[in-house]
Amino acid sequence: MTSRKIEVAALLVATVGIIVQIGTGVPGYPVVPPGPIILAAAAIAVLGWRWRWAPMVLAAVPLFVIVGGVIEGSSFDRLVDPAGVGPFLGTALQWVGLVVAVPAGIAASVRTHATVH
Numbered sequence: 001m002t003s004r005k006i007e008v009a010a011l012l013v014a015t016v017g018i019i020v021q022i023g024t025g026v027p028g029y030p031v032v033p034p035g036p037i038i039l040a041a042a043a044i045a046v047l048g049w050r051w052r053w054a055p056m057v058l059a060a061v062p063l064f065v066i067v068g069g070v071i072e073g074s075s076f077d078r079l080v081d082p083a084g085v086g087p088f089l090g091t092a093l094q095w096v097g098l099v100v101a102v103p104a105g106i107a108a109s110v111r112t113h114a115t116v117h
Contacts, residue, residue: 003108004046007055007101011043014062014097017090021078024086028074035065039097052109059105062098069095 001009015036022029022036042061046054069075078084078091 003104003111004055007059007104007108008043008046010097010101010104011039011046011062012097014065014094014101015039015043017092017094017097020090020093021087022090024084024090026078026087026090039065046105046108054109055105056109059102059109062101062105066098066102069098 018029018033018036018039022033038061042058046058049058075091075095078087079095082088
């Protein structure tokens, strides 16, 4: 599997994680949450854009969500409480997807750049 495909899969896993959190009643999400929309759009863009730096530029999206999540901090409470299965699973999926998407995007751009030159 290529780094670009790994990035896309990771972005979609993060998207599903947020949807699971919303579906299981995690408070604080707006009626139309931007997170899953933005992450899914980034995944589509990574697939569609053939510009060699697209995966790295789009790796900024999950990085932004990671920074925001660390600053906001409520996801850590859900990660230490597996008794709340839905919120725990959704948060775990989201974080795994985010943490994998960033290096995969960088690797995809580096690999693409190396093959061009």
